[in-house]
Amino acid sequence: MRSYHVTTLNEFIIKRQADFVYAKGELSRLLYSIGVAAKIVNKKVNKAGLVDILGEAGNVNIQGEDQKKLDVFADEQFIGALESCGEVCGIATEENNEIVTFDHDLSEGAKYIVCMDPLDGSSNIDVNVSVGTIFSIYRRVTPRGRNPELQDFLQKGSKQIAAGYVIYGSSTMMVYSTGKGVNGFTLDPSIGEFCLSHPDIKTPDFGTIYSINEGNYFDFPDGVKKFIKFCQVKDPTNSRPYTSRYIGSLVSDFHRNLLKGGIYLYPQTAKAPEGKLRLLYECNPIAFLAEQAGGKASNGKTRVLEIQPDSLHQRIPFYTGSKNLVEKVEELL
Ligand code: P6P
Numbered sequence: 001m002r003s004y005h006v007t008t009l010n011e012f013i014i015k016r017q018a019d020f021v022y023a024k025g026e027l028s029r030l031l032y033s034i035g036v037a038a039k040i041v042n043k044k045v046n047k048a049g050l051v052d053i054l055g056e057a058g059n060v061n062i063q064g065e066d067q068k069k070l071d072v073f074a075d076e077q078f079i080g081a082l083e084s085c086g087e088v089c090g091i092a093t094e095e096n097n098e099i100v101t102f103d104h105d106l107s108e109g110a111k112y113i114v115c116m117d118p119l120d121g122s123s124n125i126d127v128n129v130s131v132g133t134i135f136s137i138y139r140r141v142t143p144r145g146r147n148p149e150l151q152d153f154l155q156k157g158s159k160q161i162a163a164g165y166v167i168y169g170s171s172t173m174m175v176y177s178t179g180k181g182v183n184g185f186t187l188d189p190s191i192g193e194f195c196l197s198h199p200d201i202k203t204p205d206f207g208t209i210y211s212i213n214e215g216n217y218f219d220f221p222d223g224v225k226k227f228i229k230f231c232q233v234k235d236p237t238n239s240r241p242y243t244s245r246y247i248g249s250l251v252s253d254f255h256r257n258l259l260k261g262g263i264y265l266y267p268q269t270a271k272a273p274e275g276k277l278r279l280l281y282e283c284n285p286i287a288f289l290a291e292q293a294g295g296k297a298s299n300g301k302t303r304v305l306e307i308q309p310d311s312l313h314q315r316i317p318f319y320t321g322s323k324n325l326v327e328k329v330e331e332l333l
Contacts, residue, residue, distance in 0.1 A: 009035050009174065009185045009194035019180060026087045027137070027162065027178065030112055033085035034135060035194055037077045038166040038174055041118075041133065042187060044073055045125065045168040070125055071095060074118035074133065088112050089140055090148035092312050094120075094281060099312065101147040109144050112137055112161070113152045115281040121249030130169035132251025135176075136285035137162040153312060157284030157305035164285065167251045175201070175255065177292040182258075201258060203293040207322025209262025211246045211253040219269040223300070223333030227265075230328065250277065254286055254320065258293055263325035266318045267300070275299070275317035279309050283318050296326040300333045 007015075013028045020027070075095040082088040083102045089110040090101040094117045102108070115136040124131055138159055140152040164176025172187040174194050184198030210231045217225065231242035245262070247253050253264050268275045277283050287297030287304035297304040297320035307316065319329050 006188075006193075007196040009196075012183065012185070012196055016178065016180070020178075026111065029085050030082070030087040030114075030137065031162065031176065031178075033081040033087075034078070034164075034166075035174060037081035038133060038172070038194075039187065039192060040077050040081075041070075041074045041166070042168055042172045044070060045119075045131065046172075069122070071119040071122040074122075078116055078118050078133070078135075082114055083107060086110060088114055089144070090114075090152065091116060092153045092280060093118055094278065094313070097313075099148065099150065099153055103147050108146060111139055111144055113140050113148055114138075115153060115284070117278070117281045120251055120282065124247075124249050129247060130167055130249055130252040132168065132249065132255075133166040134251060134282055134285050135164055136160055136281055136288070150312070153280065154309040156308055157279075157287055160284060160288045160305075163288040165251050165255070165289070167255050169252060169255075173197070173255070175258075175289065177289055179292065182289055182293045198259070201293050203258050203290065203295040203322055204261030205294065205322060206324050207257060207261030207263055208242050209245050209257055209260060210242060210265065210325065211244070211257060211262060212265040212267075213246060213248070214244070216267075216269040216271075219271075220267050221300070221333060223329065224265065224267045226332045227329045230332070250282060250286070254290075257321045258289070258295070261322045263319060263321035263329065265329065268317045272315060274315040276315060277318045279304075279307060279314045279316050280312060283316055283320075286318075286320055290320045294323070295321050296323050298326055298330055300330060 013031050017023045017028045075093055086106045087110050089107050090099050090113050092099050092115045117134040121131040138155050140148050142149050162178040166174045175184040182201040185194035186197040187194050234240050266277050283304050290297045299316045319326050
């Protein structure tokens, strides 16, 4: 490959398709459609500061369009893109209580299902903080040619074919894995393409950042309180190796920790006794990426990818990031 040529997401997908002997292009087309929807959502998120975009669903904006919240808009864009790519037979998203099935002949024969948080952290948009889309892809387990069922979605995270996120931040990036490492692509708005910018991401084994909402301190399990104190104690040389960073947007906190090394913690609290984050479309995809990059992900006791889901919107306590820190919090718990 000539050195000056940037590798676009689509070129990378096609090149990597060759890695999968039996690949006939279905997964490639699926990932491509996620990339297209991400560019459409990105355009809207970047304009979110304008009066006519923000606000509650149900109003009418200056163009006379039905006003919708950005997470509803994002949900519609991703569902539309996945439905029309013909490779997905159904999708579960945070915005829909039940699974959404694509029951027409274009998709009924499709072999993939997708679990997705179309716009995580959307409450941050009004204050211009980065937000993200998180997706998780499985092969269906029920026979093709008819509507998918709940059991197609309640698979362990270890069964994921691929997972990734889009982060709408100071730049827009798509980071994903198909089980052969993690790669990051940065959107170049001047050509409208995601370009390979972070090949083969490996998270540092020894992380020094901890990300947690310490406002919930008094609710935390003792092991988490001990972990926070462990991060705050000065070492014998009177220096403090650890530092606290918390944005309040999972994708942003995870992305920074993935690149720099660190741990994201969302333990159970009084308000969220099962934990706040959803297993299917937040924890499993992020856990898949964390492990593919050399890190770990746990609910404090069990490897996240081994947890058998029992409901679509199930929540779990979530600890993920550099091996040293996840193992430390598991030890203290
Ligand atoms: P808290 C956003 O609502 C979210 O789901 C994650 O993106 C984020 O990390 C977490 O909740 C923030 O929750 O309770 O600290 O505001």
